[in-house]
Amino acid sequence: MAAKHHSIDAYIGTFPKDVQELLQEIRAVIRSVAPDAVETISYDMPTFNLNGTYLIYFAGWKKHIALYPVTGKISEALAAELSGYKGTKGSVHFPLNKPMPLDLIRKITELRIAENQAAAAKQAAN
Structure with a gap:
């Protein structure tokens, strides 16, 4: 099955203008924190890959924007804010x-x- 979107720009372009702005803001924040991450589309969602593996995904929905993954460690570390x-x-x-x-x-x-860097270091050590 071919992906519906070939780039993050194409993905974002399918949303209403107000949602496009929010998606672009999220993209900019991720890009500012992870400038070396590679933008791609995976599972038909905007994805940032780092060290050869996925770092973070985001997706627009009808009433929300979802961010993936929020691991157990992240849930614990940011419990109050989440x-x-x-x-x-x-x-x-x-x-x-x-x-x-x-x-x-x-x-x-x-x-x-x-988490990504720790996993990459662990893999390199093996």
Whole structure:
């Protein structure tokens, strides 16, 4: 099955203007924290890869923007800040009708980079 979107720009372009702006803000935050990450589309979602593996995904939905993955370690580290948001195991949902928590997205990305680097170091050691 071919991906519906061939780039993050094409993906974002399918949303209403106000949601496009939010998605671009999230993209910019991730890019600022992970400038070496490679942008791609995976599972038909904007994805940032680092050290040859995925770092973080985000996706627009009808009423929220989801960020993946929110691992157990991240959930514990940011429990208080994440408590105001719904999600599924491994994701957090940011409602479209509330301000995007860009600082929280920055923190999640920073923690994902640390997890990614630890995994890459462990793999290199084996």
